[in-house]
Amino acid sequence: MSKEMTGAEMVVEALKDHGVDVLFGYPGGAVLPIYDVLFQQESVRHILVRHEQGAAHAAEGYARSSGKVGTLLVTSGPGATNTVTGLTDALMDSIPLVCITGQVPTHLIGSDAFQECDTVGITRHCTKHNYLVKSIDDLCRVLHEAFYVASNGRPGPVVVDIPKDVQFARGLYSPPHNVHHKTYHPQLDGDVSLIREAVAMMAAAKRPVFYTGGGVINSGPVAAATLRELVALTGFPITSTLMGLGAYPASGANWLGMLGMHGTFEANNAMHDCDLMIAVGSRFDDRITGRLDAFSPGSKKIHIDIDRSSINKNVKVDLAIVGDCGHVLEAMVRVWRSEAMHAEKQPLDAWRAQIDHWRARKSLAYRNSTTTIKPQYAVQRLYELTKDKDVYITTEVGQHQMWAAQHYHFDEPNRWMTSGGLGTMGYGLPAAIGAQLAHPKSLVIDIAGEASILMCIQELSTAIQYRLPVKVFILNNEYMGMVRQWQELLHGGRYSHSYSEALPDFVKLAEAFGAKGIRCYDPADLDRAIGEMLDYDGPVLFDCVVEKGENCFPMIPSGKAHNDMLLADLSDDAGVELGAIIDEKGKMLV
Amino acid sequence: MNAPTSPPSPYSASTSDSKIESHTLSVLVDNEPGVLARVVGLFSGRGYNIESLTVAEVAHAEHLSRITIRTSGAPETIEQIRHQLERLVPVRQVTDLTVNGRGLERELAMVKVRGRGDNRNDALQLAEAFRARIVDATTESFIFELTGKPEKIDEFVDLMRPIGLVEVSRTGVAAISRGPEPI
Numbered sequence: 034m035s036k037e038m039t040g041a042e043m044v045v046e047a048l049k050d051h052g053v054d055v056l057f058g059y060p061g062g063a064v065l066p067i068y069d070v071l072f073q074q075e076s077v078r079h080i081l082v083r084h085e086q087g088a089a090h091a092a093e094g095y096a097r098s099s100g101k102v103g104t105l106l107v108t109s110g111p112g113a114t115n116t117v118t119g120l121t122d123a124l125m126d127s128i129p130l131v132c133i134t135g136q137v138p139t140h141l142i143g144s145d146a147f148q149e150c151d152t153v154g155i156t157r158h159c160t161k162h163n164y165l166v167k168s169i170d171d172l173c174r175v176l177h178e179a180f181y182v183a184s185n186g187r188p189g190p191v192v193v194d195i196p197k198d199v200q201f202a203r204g205l206y207s208p209p210h211n212v213h214h215k216t217y218h219p220q221l222d223g224d225v226s227l228i229r230e231a232v233a234m235m236a237a238a239k240r241p242v243f244y245t246g247g248g249v250i251n252s253g254p255v256a257a258a259t260l261r262e263l264v265a266l267t268g269f270p271i272t273s274t275l276m277g278l279g280a281y282p283a284s285g286a287n288w289l290g291m292l293g294m295h296g297t298f299e300a301n302n303a304m305h306d307c308d309l310m311i312a313v314g315s316r317f318d319d320r321i322t323g324r325l326d327a328f329s330p331g332s333k334k335i336h337i338d339i340d341r342s343s344i345n346k347n348v349k350v351d352l353a354i355v356g357d358c359g360h361v362l363e364a365m366v367r368v369w370r371s372e373a374m375h376a377e378k379q380p381l382d383a384w385r386a387q388i389d390h391w392r393a394r395k396s397l398a399y400r401n402s403t404t405t406i407k408p409q410y411a412v413q414r415l416y417e418l419t420k421d422k423d424v425y426i427t428t429e430v431g432q433h434q435m436w437a438a439q440h441y442h443f444d445e446p447n448r449w450m451t452s453g454g455l456g457t458m459g460y461g462l463p464a465a466i467g468a469q470l471a472h473p474k475s476l477v478i479d480i481a482g483e484a485s486i487l488m489c490i491q492e493l494s495t496a497i498q499y500r501l502p503v504k505v506f507i508l509n510n511e512y513m514g515m516v517r518q519w520q521e522l523l524h525g526g527r528y529s530h531s532y533s534e535a536l537p538d539f540v541k542l543a544e545a546f547g548a549k550g551i552r553c554y555d556p557a558d559l560d561r562a563i564g565e566m567l568d569y570d571g572p573v574l575f576d577c578v579v580e581k582g583e584n585c586f587p588m589i590p591s592g593k594a595h596n597d598m599l600l601a602d603l604s605d606d607a608g609v610e611l612g613a614i615i616d617e618k619g620k621m622l623v
Numbered sequence: 624m625n626a627p628t629s630p631p632s633p634y635s636a637s638t639s640d641s642k643i644e645s646h647t648l649s650v651l652v653d654n655e656p657g658v659l660a661r662v663v664g665l666f667s668g669r670g671y672n673i674e675s676l677t678v679a680e681v682a683h684a685e686h687l688s689r690i691t692i693r694t695s696g697a698p699e700t701i702e703q704i705r706h707q708l709e710r711l712v713p714v715r716q717v718t719d720l721t722v723n724g725r726g727l728e729r730e731l732a733m734v735k736v737r738g739r740g741d742n743r744n745d746a747l748q749l750a751e752a753f754r755a756r757i758v759d760a761t762t763e764s765f766i767f768e769l770t771g772k773p774e775k776i777d778e779f780v781d782l783m784r785p786i787g788l789v790e791v792s793r794t795g796v797a798a799i800s801r802g803p804e805p806i
Contacts (some may be wrong), residue, residue: 153657158668162712165656182712216653217712342706345699 035207040172041066041200044106044133047176049076050208051131053104055095055470056080057088061108062148063135066200080470080499083491085112087463089119089190090489093128094467097450098425100253102129102184103467109135110148113194114155118457120190121159125454126276127251129188131179132160138198139167152194161189167196169204177209186219187340188251219339223356223364231311231335231352232368238309239380240387241269244292244321247276247453248314248338248358250446256359257446260313261285263366267376270388272300274315275438276453283442289388290397293321294589295435298396298598299388301587304329305595306387312336314358317347318454319622327594337361396587396600397439406556408433408508408579412440412480415506418563423475425468427451429461429485432514432585437480459488465503466496476504476567483509483576484533493546496572504566504573507539510581518584523591523619543574552576592619641697645674646721647728647798648705649806653713654680654688661711662690671696671704675730675773677795687715691798693773718806720798728798732776737764738787746786753779764789 038046044067048056057080060068071079082088085107092103103123107116113134123130137146153165162182164175172195179191235241243264249256257280264271264287271281272289281288290297292304301323304310310332315321322328325347334350336343337358344353354361368374399409412433426441427450428434434451443449450468452460461479469477479486486507496503508514516531540550549569553562553576566573586601652658659678666673675693680686694704701719708717720726734755736746743765750757750767753775759766769779773796780791800806 154660157657157661157664163657167656214712216715340710342703342710344706346703349699 035205037203038206039066039070039200040169040195040202040204041070043172043176043204043206044195044200045070045074045077046206047173047180047209048104051102051180053077053102056104056106057082057091057095057467058106059085059088059108059112061112061135063109063137063197064106064112064133064200066197067106067133067135079106080466080495082463083494084489085115086118086459087466087489087492087495089116089123089130089132090457090460090463091467091470091492091495092130092132093119093123093126093460094427094450094464095471096128096130096467097250097464098447098468099471100447101471102131102180104131104133106133107135108148109137109152110150112148113152114150117155117159118455120156120192122452122455122457122460123190124159124161126452127188127247128190129183130190131183132190132192134192134194135200136165136194136196139196140198142196152192156192159190160192161187163192163194165194165196166199169199169202172199172204173206177212178214180209181212181214182217186217187248219357220355221339221357221360223337223354223361225364227352227354228361228364229368231354232365232372232374234309234333234335234352235267235269235311235369236374236376238269239377240307240384241267241309241311241376241381242289242303242307243269243271243281243311243313244273244304244315245271245277245280245313246274246315249277249280252314252357252359254446256280256314256357256362259359259362259366263362263369266366266369268381269311269376270303270385272296272303274318274321274453275451277315278438278449279443279446282444284444291438294323295439295585295587297392297439298394298587298600299391301589301595301598302391303388307332310334312338312350313362314338316343319347322348323589323597324592324594329595394600396598399583399586399601401556402580403556405580406554406559406577408436408510408583409440410556411506411508411559411577411579412436414559415478415480415563416441418560418567419476419478423472424448425450425465425472425475425477427461427464427468427477427479429479429481429488430456430458431482431485431516432510432518432583433480433482433485433508435515435585436508441480458485462486462489462503462505463492463495465505466492466501469496469501469503470499477502478504478506481505481507482514483507483511483536483539484513487537490542493543493548493572493574497547500571502569502571504575506566506575507577508579509536509539509576510579510583511536512581514583515585521584539574539576543572546572548572548574550574550576552578554578590619591622592616641699643695644698644701644721645693645695646701646719647726647796648692648694648708649718649720649798650690650692650708650714651716652688652690653715654686655713658688658713659690661713662692662708665707665711666694666704669707671700675795677797691796693796716806718800720800720806723800725801726798727801728772728796729770730773730776730794730796731768731770732780732791732793733758734767734769734780734783734791735764735789736767736783736787737789739763742786746783749779749782749786755779
C-alpha cells in the first residue's frame with residue numbers, strides 16, 4: 034500500500050511503523066521540514082535534549098533498558114558531529130540506534146555551505162552502517178533498512194543523512210514488510226554438530242566456567258532465561274563482563290561476581306584455573322583478559338558469538354559457534370536434556386570448594402569509616418535501600434562505575450546501563466533520561482562521579498522539562514578518581530590535572546535547574562538522606578561527599594595475569610609499593 | 624578510563640610471532656556510494672596493510688563490484704581481515720584466493736622508456752621476450768603495455784631502468800579462481 038508524501042513525512046511515518054514512541058532530538062535549519070511534521074502529529078513523542086551527545090546517550094539508555102531501537106534526530110553540521118561520541122559508544126557496546134541527520138540541500142553538498150559537514154564520511158567509522166539519501170526514491174527503502182541493520186545481527190548505530198531538498202520532495206512510501214536486505218543476513222542458529230561437540234566438552238569438564246557478556250542482554254530476555262536454565266542444569270559457576278551484568282542473577286547460587294580488571298578474586302582465579310571456558314556473547318576485551326599470554330593458560334575455550342570477527346580476535350579458541358547466543362543456548366539446553374548429560378559430580382564439587390576458598394578472601398571488602406562516607410559503603414546502602422524497588426541503574430565512567438558494578442547487584446537483564454567499551458564520561462545522566470522515558474513508573478538512578486556528571490549536566494534541564502524524576506547519586510571525591518588512582522600507582526603520585534578544582538555547589542546547581550539538591554557527609558546520616566532522595570517526586574542531584582583517596586580494588590594491574598591481583602588490604606597506604614608492582618611494559622598500557 | 628597517554632597496546636594481535644604472509648582477497652560488494660571508502664577505512668582504521676587494490680564494477684545490472692586486495696600479515700591477522708570485511712553491510716562475499724592456491728592473478732602495466740641507439744634495440748628485444756606490446760612510439764621513446772603476474776612486471780620494470788625507464792603506471796592486481804566454479 035504505497036502512499037505519496039514528502040520525505041519529511043516519510044521519516045515520521047517510518048518511525049511510527051517501526052514502533053518508535055520516543056524520539057530524542059534537537060532542531061536546526063536542515064531538519065526543519067521533519068520538525069514541522071513532528072509538530073502536527075502525536076504518535077511519536079519528541080524529547081528535546083540540550084546537546085546532541087545527550088540525544089545519543091539518551092537513545093542508548095532507552096534502547097538498552099527496553100530492548101527496542103533508540104532513535105534520534107539532529108540537524109546538519111554541528112548537530113551531526115555532536116552525536117559522534119554517542120554513536121561510537123553505541124558501536125562499541127552494540128546498542129541499536131537509528132540516527133537521522135539533516136543535511137544541506139543536495140545542490141550545496143561539497144560547497145562548504147553553512148552547517149555542512151561530511152556526515153557519512155565522519156560517521157563511517159563510528160556506525161555499523163550509514164546512508165546519504167540523495168534521492169526521494171531511495172528514502173523509504175533506506176529508512177526501513179536502517180532499522181533492520183541497527184537491530185539485526187550484532188546491533189549497532191545507523192545514520193541516515195537526509196538533505197533538506199529530499200525532505201521536501203514528494204515520493205511513494207510503503208510500510209515495512211519483511212525487509213529483505215540485499216546483502217546483510219546474519220547467521221542466527223549455531224551449527225548443530227558444533228553445539229553437540231560443545232555440550233560433550235561441557236559434560237567432560239572438571240573445572241568449567243561460564244564467561245558471559247553483553248551479547249546475552251542484546252539477544253533478549255529469552256537468552257538470559259535460557260542461560261539461567263543451562264547454568265542450573267550444569268551447575269557450572271558463572272561470571273560476567275561489565276556489560277553482561279544481570280543476565281544471570283547476582284543472587285544466583287553459581288554467581289562469581291564480575292570478572293576483569295576490577296572483578297572479584299574468585300571470578301578471575303576461576304577464569305585463570307578453569308579447564309573449560311564457555312564464552313557467551315563476550316569478546317575477550319583487554320579489560321577482561323589482562324596479560325594475554327597468561328590468560329587462562331590451561332583451558333579449552335568455547336566461544337559463542339553472533340559476530341564472526343569477534344572469534345579469535347584477541348584470544349584463540351578451541352571451538353567457535355557463530356550464532357545468536359539465545360538460539361545457541363536453547364540448542365545447548367535441548368541437547369543437554371535430550372542426551373541426559375550430567376556433569377561429573379566429584380570434580381565439580383572440588384572445583385566449587387576451590388572457588389569457595391577464593392571467595393572467602395572477600396575481595397570486595399574495604400575498611401569502613403564512621404567519620405567519612407566510603408564510596409563502596411554509599412553504593413551498598415543505595416543498593417540495600419532500593420533493591421526491592423523496580424530500579425534501573427546507569428553510571429558515568431570511572432571509579433564510581435566500578436564500585437557500582439561491584440556493590441550494586443542485578444538480578445534481571447536490561448537493568449544496568451553503562452558505557453563499557455568506549456568509557457564515555459557523561460553517559461549516565463542522558464542514559465538515565467532515556468531509561469526513565471522507557472520506564473516512566475520505575476526508579477532510575479545515575480550513579481555518578483563529580484567530574485563525569487559535569488560533562489552532560491545540561492541534560493538536567495531535559496529532566497526538568499519532561500518531569501523525569503531521575504536521581505543522580507554523585508560519589509564526590511573531588512578527583513577524577515580513576516585517573517588519580519592510576520597516577521598514584523604509575524606516576525609517583527603526581528596528580529597532574531586530576532583534581533576537580535572549582536567544583537560547583539551541587540545543591541545550588543540542582544536548585545538552579547529546578548531540581549532538588551541533597552548533600553551528605555556523614556555515614557550515620559546516609560540512609561536518611563538516600564530516603565529523602567527516593568521520596569522526592571522529581572529529579573535529584575545527590576552530592577554524596579566521600580573519602581577522597583579511596584582506591585578501587587581488587588585490581589589486576591596493567592600487564593598482569595588474572596591470578597596476579599591486587600587486593601585491598603595489601604595495598605593500604607602503599608602507593609609507592611604499588612607503583613613498584615607494575616613493570617615498565619604495564620605502564621604503557623591504558 | 625581517561626588515562627593520560629595511550630601508546631600502542633601490547634595487547635594487540637600484532638605482537639604475534641607468526642610469519643608474515645601475502646594474501647589476495649577477492650571482495651564482492653554492492654556498488655553503493657562509499658563502499659570503497661568503507662573497505663579502505665577498515666584497513667587504515669585497524670592498522671592492516673594494503674599492497675595493491677583494484678576495484679571495478681563487474682555486473683552493472685546487479686550493481687556488483689569486485690574489489691581485489693593484496694594484503695600482508697600473520698595468518699590470524701589475514702583471517703581477522705576477512706571476517707572484518709564480511710561484517711561490512713554492503714559486502715556480499717570475501718574469498719581468500721591465496722588459501723586454496725587456485726587464484727589466478729594478473730596485472731596490467733604501461734611502461735614508458737626513453738632512449739636511442741642500442742638502448743632502443745635492447746628495449747625492443749626485452750619487450751618481445753616479455754610479450755609486451757608497443758602502444759605508443761616516437762623516435763626516442765616507447766610505451767609498452769604488459770600483462771602478467773605482479774612479479775613479472777616488477778622484473779620487466781627493473782630491466783628497463785638502466786635502459787631509460789621514465790615512468791610506470793600499474794593497475795594493481797585483478798584475480799579470479801581457476802576452474803569452472805565461481806568463487
